[in-house]
Amino acid sequence: MHSTRRASSHLRLIPVLGLLAALLLPLGMTLAPRATAATATAAPAADPVRIMPLGDSITGSPGCWRAVLWNRLVNSGYPDIDFVGTLPPQGCGQAHDGDNEGHGGELVTNVADQNLLPGRLAATRPDIVVMHFGTNDVWSSIAPDRILAAYTKLVTQMRASNPDMRILVAQLIPMNPSSCAACAQRVVDFNARIPDWARGTGTDRSPVTVVDQWTGFSTATDTYDGVHPNASGDAKIAARWFPALAAVLDAGVPQDPGGPGDPGEDPAACTARFRAVSSWQGGYQGEVTVTNTSAAAVPGWSATVVPAGGARLTQAWNGTLTTAADGTATVTNAAWNGALAPGASATFGFVATAPATAGAPAATVTCTAKTPAA
Template identity: 50%
Template sequence: MVSRFRTLVLAAALGVATVVPAVVASSGPAQSADAPVRVMPLGDSITAGPGCWRAKLWNRLQTAGYTNVDFVGTQSDGGGCNPGYAYDSDHEGHGGFSATGIAANNQLPPWLAAARPDVVLMHLGTNDMWGGYIPLADKLTAFTKLVGQMRAANPAVKVVVAQIIPISAAACSTCPADVRALNDAIPGWAAGLSTSQSPITVADLWTGYDAVADNTDGIHPNDTGFRKMADAWFPAVARVLGGTPPPTTTPPTTTPPTGTCAATYTVTGQWAGGFQGEVTVRNTSSATTAGWTATFAFSAGQRISQAWNATVTQTGSTVTARDASWNGRLAPGASASFGFTATATGSNPSPAVTCALS
């Protein structure tokens, strides 16, 4: 809680009304001298016990300069992750709980009343997968109800929703496809529910996560899995907290690429008035690259509304995407993907994508 981390709070002042106080290091917005930003990790056993992604994320936020942050919740792991450094152990993870169950039983409002979060990090849905009998629509309806309860408690709450980590087929034969279906639906659902006062940000915890190698039992993360989770949470949480933090390490020196790159564009989902897309950039050069850029132009008036795993801008019809720093370093043959949602009022032809390495 706050009292245990009071010495970490930076001293610069910022007046705060209904927005989350900025907490970025000296290169970003000014720090709040008032109450820390209250961040509630919400989930099931992957968040609860031991839920060591929370410790790793807390440490990464601190070392990157986001020191005016207080993890909150009615639960605590008591420092049981033993990562070798102090961390804020408060959370709202409940082993065995499902999103549909929490919503149906109205369990979230009292947790919110106790924790009073400014930001909620939600990794829920794993326990809604067993047996494949809960329809996707019911899961999304539960997500919508939970967000509504968050906003009832705090109209300016910022929500970061995870595309959840995968489940192995050995642990649950129907789960891999159901997890993929939920994760594919989350960006479009988030875009439709997000508001300027209470934005919903998507954190991609699914891409690059191995359900066998990164889990202990096909479901719960091992230390590598927790690290991957923290790494995937970090850029999304950093954006919500007020900007892009300074790098914590000096990027390794690389030899300038001597070849080219290849990029592919895929529409992964479509609905009335909008769609979800994904672009993959592959390093086809003979050397490791420090970064990449992808460019394409829409021809039917499509507009980007949200993007993840890249810094994406649109000027007129031209869309430019740059790596998110943590996924810019690609070995020869390696690839990185970013996703986005966009509006489309009529036809939705797929554009050609060009890319460049740096």
């Protein structure tokens, strides 16, 4: 839905002023001079904020939580919003902006592998993406690592479309279909991975916010088939999206980012994600995956690793290791894995020593992408 603003009330004001002048002038009273065009013209109103609901049948078939969310936003003072998507409304029994990108039966891994999202982004140009995606992948027993890799690729494509994209990602609602006894636990296992993924993927310019749609949602009372929400489920989903989305709208969303290469776009950007591979008394093996999140190829990268609990990196492979006195480690790409196309990743491994009291392996990781030579 595209917001329109009517000027009819402003136009009706002119004859009223003329009548008022005719009544007052015979009494010896005068009206103040009309404001000049420069002072009377209001600043142009901002375009509506474009919000894409992205996912599968839980979002789009019919996905009536979108209707509940839309009306709550409008009734709470957010009128200048536009839900966008290449799919039309599908009913739901209440007036709302029903455009969406919830394709029934889709797997997020297929959308990533087949590069389906860029065309949909180009057609709708969202400022915010609200994503509940992966239920079909979990049902199909696809590994969490592969689903999260698809998430990362989609986020990269979102930022190529809009470097300032705001991204809200759901921890999936529970699933307990009669034909999949293992699905309930698979959702739990996958949801547990999402917060760490988001921390490694979000940036100051394009933050990723995790919204917990799992807690308090019951497949027995909030779905009609163990998977798809009923009216009670729609209300719960909308209630979880609302505060997160309202916070983004309150903070303000940059608009009209321009095309690739326009001033202000990050020429080189990346994210880094840590994973513990194995651990033992006194140490562990870890790995870090660096992903190019910019819209252009980068010629190289470096990653900073700050291990928790007093651990220190002692060796690394697939990169060159340097360690500061405080234990902060920097790993620079090897000659063969520095160049990364948009969305491409490189992984390096390392071994760290750790005190017996260090606890589970953990590290804070960041990365810097080299800027291509002019």
